[in-house]
Amino acid sequence: MPAILSLSSQVARGLVGHAVNGFVWQRLGFDVTLLPTVILSNRPDYPHYSGEAVRAEQLDAMLGALQANGFLRDVSAIFTGYLPSASHVALARTWIGRLKSERPDIVYCCDPIFGDEPHGLYVAEEAASALRDELVPIADIVTPNRFELGWLTGHEIKVKADAVAAARGLGPLVLATSAPCDEPGYLANIAVNEQEAWAAISAFRKHVPHGTGDLAAALFLARHLRGNSVRDTLALTAGALETVIDASVGRADLALISQQEQWVNASASPVRLIAETLA
Numbered sequence: 006m007p008a009i010l011s012l013s014s015q016v017a018r019g020l021v022g023h024a025v026n027g028f029v030w031q032r033l034g035f036d037v038t039l040l041p042t043v044i045l046s047n048r049p050d051y052p053h054y055s056g057e058a059v060r061a062e063q064l065d066a067m068l069g070a071l072q073a074n075g076f077l078r079d080v081s082a083i084f085t086g087y088l089p090s091a092s093h094v095a096l097a098r099t100w101i102g103r104l105k106s107e108r109p110d111i112v113y114c115c116d117p118i119f120g121d122e123p124h125g126l127y128v129a130e131e132a133a134s135a136l137r138d139e140l141v142p143i144a145d146i147v148t149p150n151r152f153e154l155g156w157l158t159g160h161e162i163k164v165k166a167d168a169v170a171a172a173r174g175l176g177p178l179v180l181a182t183s184a185p186c187d188e189p190g191y192l193a194n195i196a197v198n199e200q201e202a203w204a205a206i207s208a209f210r211k212h213v214p215h216g217t218g219d220l221a222a223a224l225f226l227a228r229h230l231r232g233n234s235v236r237d238t239l240a241l242t243a244g245a246l247e248t249v250i251d252a253s254v255g256r257a258d259l260a261l262i263s264q265q266e267q268w269v270n271a272s273a274s275p276v277r278l279i280a281e282t283l284a
Contacts (some may be wrong), residue, residue: 007230008036008079010104012064012097013086013118013219015041016056019048020258021216022087029223032265035230038076040064043089048215061092068100080104082112082230085140086219087119089128094135101143112230115144115176116222122152146229147176148222151183165193165204169280172197178235180225180242182218194221194246195279196239202280203236205243213250216259221246240273247274 009030014022023039030037042064045056071077083104085097105111117140119133120126126133137157141147147157155162160171164185172179172195179197186193186206193204224242233241245268252260252267261268 006034006036006079007081008038009082009084009226009230010038010040010077010080011084011086012040012042012088012093013084013116014043014045015039016045016047018046019216020214020261021048021219025216025219025259025261026084026086026223028261029220030227032269033227035227036079038071038080040067042087042093050215058089058093061090061096064093065096065099077104080108080111082114082226084114084116084222084226086116086222087128088132088136088140091129091131091135094132094139098139098143101140112145112226113143114146114148114222114226115140116148116218117141117153117157118218120152120156121150125152126156141176144176146178146180146226148180148182148218148225149175150218151181151185154179154181154184165195165279168193168195169197169202172202173199178229180221180239182221194239194243196225196235197280198235201235201278203239203276204279205239205274205276207243207247207250207274210250210254212255214253214256214259216261217246217250220249220259220261236276236278237273240276241271243274243276244271245269247271 027039043058119128158171168181168184172181181195184193184195195204228238228241248268248271252264
C-alpha cells in the first residue's frame, strides 16, 4: 500500500490541515503517518481557540521512533504543510534529506501554508523565508495559492500568464491554486511543469469554508502518485474539488465527509492547455 508521511497542522474540531489531508489520503487507499506541527482546539479565526506548536525536538524524537520501528520503510511520499517556525522547516529539511538518501524515488510535496489574500503572511517572515530557501528548492511538487506564489517568486500575479511564468521558476511540478483568470468572475487552478501548463477554470463563489487549499494539495499529490499525467492529475483534482465546494457553500466546514462517495467518484473537470515549452 502506498504510504505518505505528512507534517502539518491538526485541529481537534473542524476540517483544515491533517483533518483534510489525512482523510483524503486514507479514503483514496493510502497508508498515512501524520505528525502534527501544531495542535489547536479549532481554527484561530473563531472567537476562542487554544493550543500550541509541537516542539521541533519532539517531532524529531517521534520521527526517530517511527524510523526505528520500521514504520517509515515504505514511505512513497513526504508532504509538508503548516510549519510554524524556522526550526520546523529545518527539521523537515533534515528528515526529507535523510529519507530520500535511502530512497531517492520518494516524492516530496511542499504545500507552503504561510499566507493568503488579503491578510498576507500569518507565520513569522523568518519561517516563510526558511521554507522558500530550504524546502521549495528540494520539492518535487509545490502547491502555493496566489499570494504564496507571488511571495515565493517575487512576481506580481495579476493574470494567468503571470502565474504560469512564476510557477515555471518555482519547481519541477507546481499546482497554483486560486490563480487569476482572464475571465471575470472565475478563478483558475493551474498545473505547470517544464513542458506544459494546464488550467482548470471554476466560478468564483463566496462563503466557501476554509480548507480548500489543503484539499487541492492532498488530491493533487494522491492523483500524481497514482501515475497520472499532469493533465489528468489536474482534471481529477479539479473534479473532486468542485464537487466538495458545490456542496459546501455557506457551511462552517467543507462537506468532505458527507460527500465522500461523490468526490471520490467525481468526473474529471475540463482543463485547457494554456502554455507549452517556452523557446
